[in-house]
Amino acid sequence: MNLFYNKQAVGDVAFLQIELANGEFNYEYKGDVVEIQHENKVVGFNIFNASQKSSIDGNGHIKLNETLVNELQTAIEEAGFTYKLDADFSPKFVVGYVETKEKHPDADKLSVLSVDVATEKLQIVCGAANIEAGQKVVVAKVGAVMPSGMVIKDAELRGVASSGMICSMKELDLPNAPQEKGIMVLSDDYTVGQAFFEE
Known part of the structure; x- marks a missing residue:
């Protein structure tokens, strides 16, 4: 919501x-x-x-x-409406751990990842060249609103389900973001599942 x-x-x-x-x-x-x-x-x-x-x-x-x-x-x-709102207050930008990385069956430049975010494991399709298993990354979960205004939703990329997005510094609108493409890799100091932004 x-x-x-x-x-x-x-x-x-x-x-x-x-x-x-x-x-x-x-x-x-x-x-x-x-x-x-x-x-x-x-x-x-x-x-x-x-x-x-x-x-x-x-x-x-x-x-x-x-x-x-x-x-x-x-x-x-x-x-006069009877609809009941059901709000989810959990953080939408969290630290995830990339457990596995597999080649997308129908796209050379895409990878299919299994990402642990503590509360669940998400399958996310990612196109970043620098993504690897064993990394801690920033995950925008379904329902997250990116700084650009884009809302993250469940999707299919070339026939493979994807729930969430692995973020770059630029996509997160962080200061001093590098111009070259690639996801943001976090240090081991971060805890899987923790909110990336103060919310």
């Missing part, structure tokens, strides 16, 4: 994205709230006059917390 807000650019509207979806959408309007559905499934809400209904502040991707989610839930219910 992701929340976007930019009062100066688009007005006092909170854009709550529950699921990524493409294609035709259906909209139901009740008061200041619009429920967005795709294939009979709720995928988002637009909440108008958001600053009057919540403590929302800032521009762009807004970090969710329990208070904000409860405020948005109240706004949704008071408008």
